[in-house]
Amino acid sequence: MQTALEFQPLRLPEHVQRLRAEVRAFIRSEIDAGTFDPDSPEEDWSVHKQFAKKVAQRGWIGMTWPRQYGGQERSFLDRFVVNEEMMASNAPNTVYFTADRQSGPTLIKYASERIKSEVLPKIIAGEACFCIGMSEPDSGSDLFAAKCKATRTDGGWKINGSKIWTTNAHRADYMIGLFRTSSPTDKNRRHGLTSFLVDMKAPGITCNLIDQMSGVRDFNEVVFDNVFIPDDQLIGEVDGAWKQATTELAYERSGPERFLETFAVLRKLVEIAGSKPDARMTEAIGGLVAELHALRRMSVSVAGMLEAGREPVSEAAIVKDLGTLWEQDLPQRVRRATAHLPIDAASYGGFEQVLQFNTRIAPKLTIQGGTTEILRGVIARGLGLR
Amino acid sequence: MQNDDLVAASAQRLFADVADIQAVIAAKDTSWKDRLWAGVEETGLNVAALPEDLGGAALGLYDSLGILRIAGGAALAAPLAETLLAGWMLGAAGLEMPAGRIAFGPSSFFDDVTLHADGSVSGAVARLPFARECAHAALLARGPEGLSVVLIALDDAAIERNSNLAYDPVDRVTLSKCRVVATRRAPAAFTADTALLIGAAARSLQIAGALEKILALTTEYVMQRRAFERLISGFQSVQHSVAQLAGEVAVSVSAARSAADAIEGLLKQGRDFGDPELRLEVISAKIRTASAAQKGAAIAHQLHGAIGVTREHVLHRLTLRVLAWRDDYGNESQWRERLGQLVCERGPEALWPLLATR
Numbered sequence: 193m194q195t196a197l198e199f200q201p202l203r204l205p206e207h208v209q210r211l212r213a214e215v216r217a218f219i220r221s222e223i224d225a226g227t228f229d230p231d232s233p234e235e236d237w238s239v240h241k242q243f244a245k246k247v248a249q250r251g252w253i254g255m256t257w258p259r260q261y262g263g264q265e266r267s268f269l270d271r272f273v274v275n276e277e278m279m280a281s282n283a284p285n286t287v288y289f290t291a292d293r294q295s296g297p298t299l300i301k302y303a304s305e306r307i308k309s310e311v312l313p314k315i316i317a318g319e320a321c322f323c324i325g326m327s328e329p330d331s332g333s334d335l336f337a338a339k340c341k342a343t344r345t346d347g348g349w350k351i352n353g354s355k356i357w358t359t360n361a362h363r364a365d366y367m368i369g370l371f372r373t374s375s376p377t378d379k380n381r382r383h384g385l386t387s388f389l390v391d392m393k394a395p396g397i398t399c400n401l402i403d404q405m406s407g408v409r410d411f412n413e414v415v416f417d418n419v420f421i422p423d424d425q426l427i428g429e430v431d432g433a434w435k436q437a438t439t440e441l442a443y444e445r446s447g448p449e450r451f452l453e454t455f456a457v458l459r460k461l462v463e464i465a466g467s468k469p470d471a472r473m474t475e476a477i478g479g480l481v482a483e484l485h486a487l488r489r490m491s492v493s494v495a496g497m498l499e500a501g502r503e504p505v506s507e508a509a510i511v512k513d514l515g516t517l518w519e520q521d522l523p524q525r526v527r528r529a530t531a532h533l534p535i536d537a538a539s540y541g542g543f544e545q546v547l548q549f550n551t552r553i554a555p556k557l558t559i560q561g562g563t564t565e566i567l568r569g570v571i572a573r574g575l576g577l578r
Numbered sequence: 579m580q581n582d583d584l585v586a587a588s589a590q591r592l593f594a595d596v597a598d599i600q601a602v603i604a605a606k607d608t609s610w611k612d613r614l615w616a617g618v619e620e621t622g623l624n625v626a627a628l629p630e631d632l633g634g635a636a637l638g639l640y641d642s643l644g645i646l647r648i649a650g651g652a653a654l655a656a657p658l659a660e661t662l663l664a665g666w667m668l669g670a671a672g673l674e675m676p677a678g679r680i681a682f683g684p685s686s687f688f689d690d691v692t693l694h695a696d697g698s699v700s701g702a703v704a705r706l707p708f709a710r711e712c713a714h715a716a717l718l719a720r721g722p723e724g725l726s727v728v729l730i731a732l733d734d735a736a737i738e739r740n741s742n743l744a745y746d747p748v749d750r751v752t753l754s755k756c757r758v759v760a761t762r763r764a765p766a767a768f769t770a771d772t773a774l775l776i777g778a779a780a781r782s783l784q785i786a787g788a789l790e791k792i793l794a795l796t797t798e799y800v801m802q803r804r805a806f807e808r809l810i811s812g813f814q815s816v817q818h819s820v821a822q823l824a825g826e827v828a829v830s831v832s833a834a835r836s837a838a839d840a841i842e843g844l845l846k847q848g849r850d851f852g853d854p855e856l857r858l859e860v861i862s863a864k865i866r867t868a869s870a871a872q873k874g875a876a877i878a879h880q881l882h883g884a885i886g887v888t889r890e891h892v893l894h895r896l897t898l899r900v901l902a903w904r905d906d907y908g909n910e911s912q913w914r915e916r917l918g919q920l921v922c923e924r925g926p927e928a929l930w931p932l933l934a935t936r
C-alpha cells in the first residue's frame with residue numbers, strides 16, 4: 193500500500209486537451225440550443241436518446257474499445273475527459289453512460305463472440321442502454337447472498353426471482369445481472385453466482401418503478417418470471433462470477449462521477465456570490481474549490497493507473513470514499529455559505545431549487561455503487577488489516 | 579530520473595542515520611543538529627534547487643520538493659526546506675548562495691520587507707522558521723524598482739525567540755536599515771506572494787511525507803496491539819479509522835506532488851506565479867494537506883491510545899509538526915480566502931475550466 197499511495201501527478205497530454213476543447217464546444221452549443229439545462233439533470237428520456245446519438249456520431253462512446261467491435265482503441269484518458277466534461281454540465285448522458293463505463297468492458301472481457309459483435313456496435317452507436325442487476329431485496333452490500341435464480345434448460349437458462357434498485361431497468365435494452373446457479377460451498381461462500389446478459393425485451397420481465405425522496409424516478413424492482421436466456425449470453429464462468437469483479441470496480445469507483453454529481457450547486461454559489469463577496473463567502477468558496485481540485489487530481493491519477501494497465505482497487509475506493517462524502521456534504525456547506533446573503537440574492541437564478549434538489553439526492557451518494565462502510569473495508573484490506 | 583532517485587535514497591539514509599526520530603527523542607543535547615547539517619551539505623541536499631553554474635545540483639523544483647516529502651517523513655526539525663528554497667530563490671535571481679543554514683521569507687501574509695534606495699532593508703517577519711539557527715536569510719522584498727531578492731546576515735537583525743506547536747523556532751525578526759549581503763531584481767515570474775506560495779508548496783510536501791509515516795506507524799501498531807484477546811486491527815471501527823487515515827494521506831500526497839509538478843511545469847512554459855492554474859494547484863495543496871494533518875493526527879493518536887501521547891513515543895514528533903506546518907507560509911483560512919477571491923473574480927463560467935486544465 194505504501195507504493196499504492198504514490199498517486200503520480202499525471203498531466204493530461206496535449207491530444208487529450210484538444211479533445212476536451214471539442215467536447216466543451218459541443219456541450220456549449222447544445223446548452224445554447226436549449227437541449228438541456230446544466231443546472232439540473234434532464235428528466236426527458238427522449239432528450240437522452242437524441243443526445244446519445246449525437247455523442248455517438250462524434251465517436252465518444254466506447255472510444256477505448258478494440259477496433260474490431262467498432263471502438264477506436266483510444267486512451268483511457270480520452271474517455272476520462274469526455275466523461276468529466278459531461279458530468280460537470282449535467283449533460284443527458286444516461287443512455288450510454290453505464291454501458292460505456294462498465295458493461296461494454298465486461299462484455300469485451302467475458303462475453304461470447306456473437307454477443308460482442310452484435311451488442312458492442314449498438315452501444316457505440318448510442319442505441320443500447322444497459323442496467324446493472326446486482327442488488328436484491330435481501331442482498332445489497334453482501335452481493336454473495338443473491339438468490340435470484342438461473343436454472344438450466346434446453347439451449348440455455350431460465351431466470352426466476354427479482355432484482356431491486358436497478359437504475360434505468362425500465363428503459364434499458366440490456367442488463368448484466370448476477371444470478372444464483374448453485375449453492376455456495378462450505379469452503380467458498382462466494383461460489384455459485386453467474387453473470388448473464390439479459391435482453392430486457394425478453395418475455396417474462398416486469399419493471400416496477402420506485403419513487404425516490406428527491407422526486408427522481410429511475411430505479412426499479414425487476415421481476416423475472418421464467419425468462420429464457422440463450423447459452424451464449426453467459427458472461428464468464430458458470431458459478432465463478434466472483435472472480436470477475438475486481439477490475440470493473442476500479443473503473444466504476446474512481447471516475448469524476450464520484451465527486452461531480454452535485455457540482456451544479458457550487459457553480460450556482462459562485463454565480464450568486466458575485467465577483468467581490470465578503471471574506472466569509474470567499475473563504476467558503478475557496479475551501480470547496482481547493483478540495484474539489486484535490487479530489488479531481490487524485491481521480492486523474494487513478495485514470496493514469498488504469499491506462500497503464502494496473503488494477504488500482506484501493507486507490508479507486510479511496511477516490512470514491514472521499515469523493516462521495518465531499519459531494520454529499522457540498523449542498524450543506526453551500527447552504528451555510530449563503531445564510532448571510534439577502535433572501536433575494538440567495539434565490540436568484542433558481543439557486544434555491546438547485547440547492548434543494550441536490551440536498552435531496554445527497555443521502556444516496558454514499559450508498560450507490562458500494563457504501564462508505566464497504567469501501568473502507570476494501571481500503572483496510574489493501575492496507576493488510578484484513 | 580536515476581540521479582534523482584539517488585538523491586532521494588541518500589536523503590533517506592542520512593535522516594535515518596543522524597536524525598532518527600527515536601534517537602532524537604533520546605538525545606541528551608542538540609548536537610545531532612550539527613551532524614545532520616554537515617550531512618545535508620555533504621550530500622548537497624541544501625543546494626538541490628540551485629542552478630549548476632552557481633554550484634548547485636540543479637535538480638528541478640519537482641525533485642527538490644520531493645526531498646522535503648522525505649524530510650517530512652523524518653519529522654526533520656532543521657531548516658532544510660528553508661535553505662533549499664533560499665537556494666532556489668537566490669539562484670533564480672542569479673545570486674550566489676552562501677554555505678550554512680538559510681532562513682526563507684516572508685513566511686506570513688503580515689510580513690513586510692522593504693529594500694531602501696540606499697541598499698539597506700527594513701521590516702518585520704513575524705514568524706520566521708528556524709531564524710535563530712540560521713546565519714543568513716533570503717527574503718523577497720519590495721524595492722524602489724519593484725520586487726527584489728535580498729540576502730541578509732541575520733546577526734544584523736533583532737531576533738525575538740518564539741516557538742511553534744512542535745517546539746521548533748519561529749522567531750520574530752525585525753530589520754531596521756539592515757545591511758544587505760547581496761540583492762538582485764526578482765525574476766519576472768515572481769509576484770509579491772511568491773515566497774508564500776513556494777513555501778506553502780514545500781510545507782504541503784512535508785505534511786504529506788509526515789502523514790505517510792504516521793499511516794505506516796499506525797498500521798503497524800494496530801496489527802500488533804491486542805485488546806479483548808484479539809489484535810485491535812480486527813475491530814471494524816479500527817479498520818475504518820485506518821482507512822480514513824489512508825484517504826487523508828492519499829489525497830495529501832496526490833495534492834502536494836501535483837502542486838510541485840505544476841510549479842515546475844508551468845514556470846517552464848513561461849507562466850508566472852500570478853497564473854491562476856499555478857495558484858489553484860499550490861493553494862489547494864496547502865489547504866487540503868492542512869485539513870488532512872488535523873484529521874490524520876487525530877485518528878493516529880486515537881488508535882495509539884495512551885502510549886501515543888507520551889514524550890517517549892515517536893508519534894508526537896510527526897503529529898505536532900504536521901499541525902505546526904499548517905501555520906507557515908499562509909494558513910489554510912488565509913489561503914481559502916484568496917482562492918475564493920480568485921474564483922469569484924473570474925465568475926461561475928470560468929470555474930470548471932479552471933479546475934479541468936490539467
Ligand SMILES: Cc1cc2nc3c(=O)[nH]c(=O)nc-3n(C[C@H](O)[C@H](O)[C@H](O)COP(=O)(O)OP(=O)(O)OC[C@H]3O[C@@H](n4cnc5c(N)ncnc54)[C@H](O)[C@@H]3O)c2cc1C
Nearest residue numbers: 324325326327332333357358359556559560561562563565
Ligand atoms: C440511487 C441508487 C441507485 C442504485 N442503482 C443500482 C443499480 O443500478 N443496480 C444495482 O444492482 N444496485 C443499485 N443500487 C443498490 C446499491 O448498490 C445498494 O443499495 C448498496 O450496495 C447497499 O445495499 P443495501 O441498500 O441493501 O444496504 P445494506 O447492504 O443492507 O446496508 C445497510 C447499511 O449497513 C451497512 N453494512 C452492510 N454490510 C456491512 C458490513 N459488512 N460492515 C459494515 N457495515 C455494513 C451499509 O454500509 C449500510 O450503511 C442503487 C442504490 C441507490 C441508492
